[in-house]
Amino acid sequence: MTGTPRTALTIAGSDSGGGAGIQADLRTFFACGVHGLVAVTAVTVQNSLGVQGFTEIPADVVTAQIKAVAGDMGVDAAKTGMLATAEIIDAVAKTLDEVHIGRSGETPFVVDPVAASMHGDALLREEALEAIRTQLFPRATLVTPNLDEVRLLTGVEVTDRDSQRRAADALLALGPQYVLVKGGHLYDDPDCVDLLSDGFQYIELRGPRYETKNTHGGGDTLASAITASLAQDLGVPDAVAEGKRFIERSVADAYELGAGVGPVSPFW
Numbered sequence: 001m002t003g004t005p006r007t008a009l010t011i012a013g014s015d016s017g018g019g020a021g022i023q024a025d026l027r028t029f030f031a032c033g034v035h036g037l038v039a040v041t042a043v044t045v046q047n048s049l050g051v052q053g054f055t056e057i058p059a060d061v062v063t064a065q066i067k068a069v070a071g072d073m074g075v076d077a078a079k080t081g082m083l084a085t086a087e088i089i090d091a092v093a094k095t096l097d098e099v100h101i102g103r104s105g106e107t108p109f110v111v112d113p114v115a116a117s118m119h120g121d122a123l124l125r126e127e128a129l130e131a132i133r134t135q136l137f138p139r140a141t142l143v144t145p146n147l148d149e150v151r152l153l154t155g156v157e158v159t160d161r162d163s164q165r166r167a168a169d170a171l172l173a174l175g176p177q178y179v180l181v182k183g184g185h186l187y188d189d190p191d192c193v194d195l196l197s198d199g200f201q202y203i204e205l206r207g208p209r210y211e212t213k214n215t216h217g218g219g220d221t222l223a224s225a226i227t228a229s230l231a232q233d234l235g236v237p238d239a240v241a242e243g244k245r246f247i248e249r250s251v252a253d254a255y256e257l258g259a260g261v262g263p264v265s266p267f268w
């Protein structure tokens with residue numbers, strides 16, 4: 001390429017298995033043509049069978065990473081993944097204001113409210129959910145919860161299109177500009193229908209459901225692909241549509257690796 005690419009920052013945890021977390025974010029940014037910047041929040045010990053544990057990075061080291069890259073290289077869009085603790089979330093929220101990322105500034109900010117792995121292993125200390133609600137949601141351009149995260153954050157159990165809409169409203173009441181309620185875990189539905197809303201418009205994004213058990217890193221990959229499009233000046237509805245196309249292809253090409261759940265594919 002010629003010239004300087006746009007930049008996208010991920011504030012997230014490391015996955016030793018290379019399928020999710022910052023590893024998924026960075027390869028998605030690369031595939032989408034933006035330069036990836038990283039603030040590591042936690043180091044997980046995991047493989048295809050699950051998360052064996054994690055150690056969080058001190059909050060001041062997380063915020064120093066954000067300031068270092070924002071001040072020198074500039075951030076065109078940012079996202080959060082695994083944030084681990086309320087202390088990290090509080091510190092990240094303050095720092096984002098300082099560097100004008102999120103609704104207080106003009107830089108788009110995507111919050112993927114990661115709470116647990118698909119195996120049910122915790123990736124967030126329990127008391128940190130409230131910090132996600134109060135510190136991150138009001139600053140977010142877009143939040144991208146799956147149905148487990150919707151239940152944890154709002155108490156709404158999504159079982160059909162009506163409850164998906166109610167969940168969107170409950171999440172919007174917490175302050176983000178847009179919410180994407182991902183319907184991939186509605187396994188009775190033959191399609192994967194995600195609902196995007198800003199409280200005025202309700203847009204259903206319908207895509208095929210691929211029969212694969214290998215979906216590790218899917219949520220991170222979708223949120224990163226959307227963030228990459230926002231970094232390249234797409235509006236939220238267009239960025240989400242691009243992200244959906246990206247994740248569909250990544251899931252369609254997901255592969256076996258290890259004895260458990262393999263990763264969605266970065267090879268295309």
Ligand code: PLP
Nearest residue numbers: 013020021082114117118216217
């Ligand atoms: N590990 C890390 C560091 C993550 O950020 C995530 C999800 O965001 C996971 C594991 C879990 O990924 P999955 O639910 O796709 O297994």
